[in-house]
Amino acid sequence: MLDARFVRENIDLVKKSLGDRNSTLPLEEFLGFEEQRRILLKEAEELRNKRNVVSEEIGKLKTRKQDASKLIEEMKGVSDKIRELDEKIRILEENTNEFLLNVPNIPDKTVPVGKDETENVEVRRWGEPRQFDFEPLNHWDIVEILDIVEFERAAKIAGARFSLTKGYGAKLERSLMNFMLDLNTSKGYKEVFPPILVNRESMKGTGQLPKFEMELFRIADPEFYLIPTAEVPVTNIHRNEILNEKDLPIYYTAYTPCFRREAGSYGKDVRGLIRQHQFNKVELVKFVKPEDSFQELEALTNNAEDILQKLELPYRVVALCTGDMGFSAAKTYDLEVWLPGQQRYREISSCSNFTDFQARRANIRFKREGKKGTEFVHTLNGSGLAIGRTLVAVLENYQQKDGSVVVPDVLRPLMGIEAIK
RNA sequence: GGAGAGGUGGCCGAGCCGGUCGAAGGCAGCCGCCUGCUAAGCGGUUGUGGGGGUAAAACCUCACCCAGGGUUCGAAUCCCUGCCUCUCCGCCA
Structure with a gap:
């Protein structure tokens, strides 16, 4: 969320940002509410002041056993009267808050302006797509040959868009998870294993609510939400906290299952493991000082890339344009891994700098050494990486003519075998 | 699930038969003084957010004693609801 004062003082910037993101909001109405709110607030505070002064006077009279009935x-x-004003103020605040919660983050100056994903900008590529001397298979065919993933039985147990890995499929998934966590922790990320059911406040803190309720699974009674990404519980670790400058930056990495409704994606990726209601992911999360955040985004993206490099999977880095970027992000890089079965690059990680947008919502601040007051931290996160999609990438890139799949070097100690046959 | 106890400032901990309490006292921290150095000692100081004010400060003001309501001229203190923590019993991965 943006700061109310920031919005009213930078109205043109906000207008441009909304335009670049293909969205509109009633800015003038907001300004009106804000103005009105401040007028009433002042009025209420003056009354409170009067109440404080006179009540104190009454107190003094009473302790001296003098008559105070006139003042009372x-x-x-x-x-x-104060209550009445407060109620009016509360309603105005609700309006402005409602408005602010729906204002997306301001894109960084370096973000390309564009209307949708077709205007994203490729930043770099790594690795050469392998040349096959046979027609490479889709992963859904590979897993069937190897008998390592069940879709029909998963549908019986749960429903469409669920899967069940087994044998070396399950072990590959576990190996990837360990590989990623170990690599991330070796770079200074602290491993955490958070709750995967969270309350509304946490969902608001990272920006999933109120705008994106339809993408979340919810438990009704008692109310909990299933996390769509570890970003939610991990960023909320420090909700409503004031951190010390010397504690920053803070880096976390977390493995969690993730749950998404995928409402509105009925036709997309119906086969295979690409788009599931439940999937595994290792996430990277950072809390940093404002002046460092864009450089930290580059580093975080590099950390995610390193996983692909060690797995020797070709990929490219894409800078999302204003029209394609997420609601809370100021800047985002997607990592797209090469999938031979589909002959295209597919998203496997998304790394974003949220600047102070989430921190303001979640109220995560820090105090500079020797300075008065507090500032909001900047938060960042990125997948490092989506495990299901990494599994897909390994299977498709390492497949052999005979249907077997060679295990990438770095995974062999974990898998205990050289190939899945 | 049953029975109790409790949530106060960075920490510990008073206050809780309503008034001068942003909150005693201690510890920690900071600034001075003192001391050959260290320790002890002495004096002062130390929260967050909002509104106004300023070139920036100073300053003025409102709110905050888990959260949200209520009673009252006035609430950390009384009442209600919720959340969380702890102890005992039961149940359980």
Whole structure:
């Protein structure tokens, strides 16, 4: 969320940002509410001041056993008046808050302006797509040959868009998870294993709510939400906290299952493991000082890339344009891995700098050494990596003519075999 | 699930038969003084957010004693609801 004062003082910037993101909001109405709110707030505060002063006077009279009934009579009703004003202010605040919660983050100056994913900009490529001397298979065919993933039985147990890995499929998934966590922790990320059911406040803190309710699974009674990404619980670790400057930056990495409704994606990726209601992911999360955040985004993206490099999977890095970027992000790089079965690059990681957008919502601040007051931290996160899609990439890139799949070097100690046959 | 106890400032901990309490006292921290150095000692100081104010400060003001309501001229203190923590019993991966 943006700061109310920031919006009213930078109205043109906000207008441009909304335009670049293909969205509109009633800015003038917001300004009106804000103005009105501040007027009433002042009025209410003056009344409170009067109440404080006179009540203190009454207190003094009473302790001296003097008559205060006149003052008390005079003050009757003042609290009711304050209550009335408070109610009006509360409604105005609700309006402005409602508005602010729906304003997306301002894109960084370096973000390419564009209307949709076709205007994203490729930043770099790594690795050469392998040349096959046979027609490479889709992963859904590979897993069937190797008998390492069940779709029909998963559908029986749960429903469409669920899967069940088994044998070396399950072990590959576990190996990838360990490989990623170990690599990330070796770079200074602290491993955490958070709750995967969270409350509304946490979902608001990272920006999933109120706008994206339809993408979340919810438990009704008692109310909990299933996390769509570890970003939610991990960023909320420090909700409502004031951190010390010397503790920053803080780096976390977490493995969690992730749950997404995938509403509105009925036709997309119906086969295979690409788009599931439940999938595994290792996430990277950073809390940093404002002046460092864009450089930290580059580093975080590099850390995610390193996983692909060690797995020797070809990929490219794409800078998302204003029209394609997520609601809370100021800047985002997607990593897209090469899938021979589909002959195209597919998203496997998304790394974003949220600047102070999430921190303001989640109220995560820090205090500079020797300075008064507090500032909001900047938060960042990125997948490092989506495990299901990494599994797909390994299977498709390492497949052999005979249907077997060679295990990437770095995974062999974990898998205990050289190939899945 | 049953029975109790409790949530106060960076920490510990008073206050809780309503008034001068942003909150005693201690510890930690910071600034001075003192001391050959260290320790002890002495004096002062130390929260967050909002509104106004300023070139920036100073300053003025409002709110905050888990959260949200209520009673009252006035609430950390009384009442209600919720959340969380702890102890005992039961149940359980």
